[in-house]
Amino acid sequence: MIYGKARVERIADRIADDGFAKGRSLWRDAAGRFFRNRAATGALALLGFIIAFSTAGSLLAVWSNEEIDWNVLADISGAGQPSFANGHFFGVDSLGRDLFARTLQATRTSLAVGIIGASVAVFIGTFYGAVAGFAGGFLDNLMMRAVDVLIAVPSMFIVILLMVMFERSLVMLFVGIGVVSWLDMARIVRGQTLSLKNREFVEAAHATGVNWLGIVFRHIAPNLLGVVVVYATLLVPSIILVESFISFLGLGVQEPDTSLGSLISEGSSTIIFGTLWQFAAPIAFFLALIASLYFIGDGLRDALDPKDF
Amino acid sequence: MLAYAARRTLLAAPTLLVLIVLCYVLMYFSPGGPFTAERPLPPQVLANIEAKYGLDKPLHAQIWDYVVAIVTRFDFGPSFVYKDRSVNEIIAQGFPVTLTYGSISFVAATLVGVSLGVLAAVRHNTLLDFIAVGATFSAQALPNFVMAPILVIVFTWQLGWLPGGGWSGGKWEYIVMPVIALSTSFMASIARITRSSMLEVLNSGFIRTARARGISPAAILWRHAMKPAMLPVVSYLGPVFVAMITGSVLVDLYFSTGGIGLSYVNAALNRDYAVMLGVTILYGSLTIAFNLLVDLLYAWLDPRIRY
Numbered sequence: 001m002i003y004g005k006a007r008v009e010r011i012a013d014r015i016a017d018d019g020f021a022k023g024r025s026l027w028r029d030a031a032g033r034f035f036r037n038r039a040a041t042g043a044l045a046l047l048g049f050i051i052a053f054s055t056a057g058s059l060l061a062v063w064s065n066e067e068i069d070w071n072v073l074a075d076i077s078g079a080g081q082p083s084f085a086n087g088h089f090f091g092v093d094s095l096g097r098d099l100f101a102r103t104l105q106a107t108r109t110s111l112a113v114g115i116i117g118a119s120v121a122v123f124i125g126t127f128y129g130a131v132a133g134f135a136g137g138f139l140d141n142l143m144m145r146a147v148d149v150l151i152a153v154p155s156m157f158i159v160i161l162l163m164v165m166f167e168r169s170l171v172m173l174f175v176g177i178g179v180v181s182w183l184d185m186a187r188i189v190r191g192q193t194l195s196l197k198n199r200e201f202v203e204a205a206h207a208t209g210v211n212w213l214g215i216v217f218r219h220i221a222p223n224l225l226g227v228v229v230v231y232a233t234l235l236v237p238s239i240i241l242v243e244s245f246i247s248f249l250g251l252g253v254q255e256p257d258t259s260l261g262s263l264i265s266e267g268s269s270t271i272i273f274g275t276l277w278q279f280a281a282p283i284a285f286f287l288a289l290i291a292s293l294y295f296i297g298d299g300l301r302d303a304l305d306p307k308d309f
Numbered sequence: 310m311l312a313y314a315a316r317r318t319l320l321a322a323p324t325l326l327v328l329i330v331l332c333y334v335l336m337y338f339s340p341g342g343p344f345t346a347e348r349p350l351p352p353q354v355l356a357n358i359e360a361k362y363g364l365d366k367p368l369h370a371q372i373w374d375y376v377v378a379i380v381t382r383f384d385f386g387p388s389f390v391y392k393d394r395s396v397n398e399i400i401a402q403g404f405p406v407t408l409t410y411g412s413i414s415f416v417a418a419t420l421v422g423v424s425l426g427v428l429a430a431v432r433h434n435t436l437l438d439f440i441a442v443g444a445t446f447s448a449q450a451l452p453n454f455v456m457a458p459i460l461v462i463v464f465t466w467q468l469g470w471l472p473g474g475g476w477s478g479g480k481w482e483y484i485v486m487p488v489i490a491l492s493t494s495f496m497a498s499i500a501r502i503t504r505s506s507m508l509e510v511l512n513s514g515f516i517r518t519a520r521a522r523g524i525s526p527a528a529i530l531w532r533h534a535m536k537p538a539m540l541p542v543v544s545y546l547g548p549v550f551v552a553m554i555t556g557s558v559l560v561d562l563y564f565s566t567g568g569i570g571l572s573y574v575n576a577a578l579n580r581d582y583a584v585m586l587g588v589t590i591l592y593g594s595l596t597i598a599f600n601l602l603v604d605l606l607y608a609w610l611d612p613r614i615r616y
Binding site for chain 1: 320323324327328331332335336339449450452454455457458461462466551554555558559562563574577578580582585588589592593596597600
């Protein structure tokens with residue numbers, strides 16, 4: 001005789017009735033939390049706009065990024081101002097090239113460096129950290145000591161060394177920045193793996209006979225994903241910062257390629273001639289890009305880290 | 310504590326060695342060098358030049374010579390491009406300048422950042438707090454290469470208060486803008502970290518106990534809350550130090566302060582590997598030393614930390 005049988009049956013009926021207790025996945029929960037965060041949603045829209053604008057905006061451009069407008073070259077601080085009449089929406093740079101086209105191109109470069117660099121770093125870091133954390137023991141110790149050693153090296157100098165010693169190409173920039181940025185990722189993933197692999201649910205999976213591949217992919221990886229996604233989002237702006245810094249110094253991408261860092265550098269050196277737009281246009285795009293990425297990263301962290309509640 | 314300190318110090322030496330070897334190996338395997346000009350030199354001349362700089366020896370012998378020279382004589386060798394100057398002379402000329410405004414920036418960022426953060430945490434959810442949070446959030450997004458031109462536009466071109474560059478023996482008006490450019494974003498980050506960790510500490514149980522015992526708010530803040538709240542800040546100081554060293558390259562370039570950064574960028578443009586290696590190793594060893602300091606400070610603040 002079960003006490004309160006009617007009630008139990010009623011609950012069982014309602015559970016069986018689909019639509020009542022529909023499971024909500026972690027990701028749908030997180031998406032809900034993310035979209036309730038107004039700053040993060042706004043930042044996502046802004047980032048989407050920047051991406052769309054930097055790729056499709058060239059359809060609007062009257063001039064290409066390499067053409068020199070000889071009509072305004074003689075009087076850049078006057079005739080080279082931003083205007084719709086001659087098609088230079090953001091004005092021209094100090095060589096008479098259309099700044100609108102160049103800013104779009106620079107934004108594309110910076111975005112590409114950020115995304116590819118972060119992907120390289122995330123790939124190496126996740127793999128390295130997961131192996132170290134899962135293996136444990138001597139191998140873990142060795143691998144993490146190596147990270148300790150490498151993290152003490154000022155990475156910017158290593159990137160510049162790489163850029164100078166090997167060819168100064170975009171590819172080298174992507175790889176160089178990615179190669180020095182994976183260390184934090186490795187540490188985070190390793191710590192997370194370590195704490196996960198001793199949890200009860202992993203033990204339960206073991207006990208029910210799931211093989212280790214299944215444990216890694218079905219039980220460990222989904223739990224790592226949140227941390228990895230958050231960190232990867234925050235890595236993109238910091239890699240864009242590194243790239244812009246190097247390009248500002250004049251050691252990054254080379255003409256005719258350009259990036260936001262080199263445009264800011266050019267604009268800041270010609271400010272004496274009263275050409276404020278050459279500085280303002282790339283700065284505006286740069287700040288919008290960085291700020292939106294940071295806000296998205298913050299929003300994702302809040303959304304994917306339910307222990308904050 | 311002493312054993313930990315000793316162990317941690319011993320770890321610093323191999324780190325430094327790895328740094329030197331890594332840089333040297335990179336240089337060894339890089340295609341082209343300072344002597345590959347647009348008009349190629351005759352092979353005999355090239356061989357003679359390389360022999361003069363010891364570059365004809367096998368890799369391990371070169372590294373050995375290099376390390377021995379650094380360790381025993383603190384000698385980074387001659388510059389490959391400037392015939393009459395050694396790397397040591399280039400460093401000796403620029404380093405005092407970089408050190409001056411660098412340390413001022415570091416102290417300023419830490420002091421102002423921590424005080425702002427503590428103030429915002431103590432006055433939580435007041436107007437002051439909101440202003441501090443807003444200011445630091447926007448300042449964080451202003452890296453040094455954005456700050457520097459903006460400062461020059463405002464203070465040099467518009468207001469005409471400060472010189473736009475130069476050093477002239479370190480007069481204060483030449484130091485102000487480099488320091489602001491270098492420290493703003495870190496000041497903001499430190500303030501944010503301090504604020505959030507201070508808030509967490511102030512809401513924890515032992516602070517409530519101290520309040521219940523009737524200890525004055527000032528004593529609670531300084532005697533009880535400060536030490537645990539400083540832990541995340543201290544561990545953030547290591548990355549700040551690295552970023553400031555890196556940022557000094559830009560400050561030297563933009564404000565023509567005559568620090569090491571300018572020599573470094575010129576060396577990078579001229580493929581003067583000797584200078585690049587020297588500066589990288591110098592800054593790397595400074596970083597390693599500073600990280601050691603931070604770790605010891607951390608262990609002293611929190612005796613539970615032992616690896």
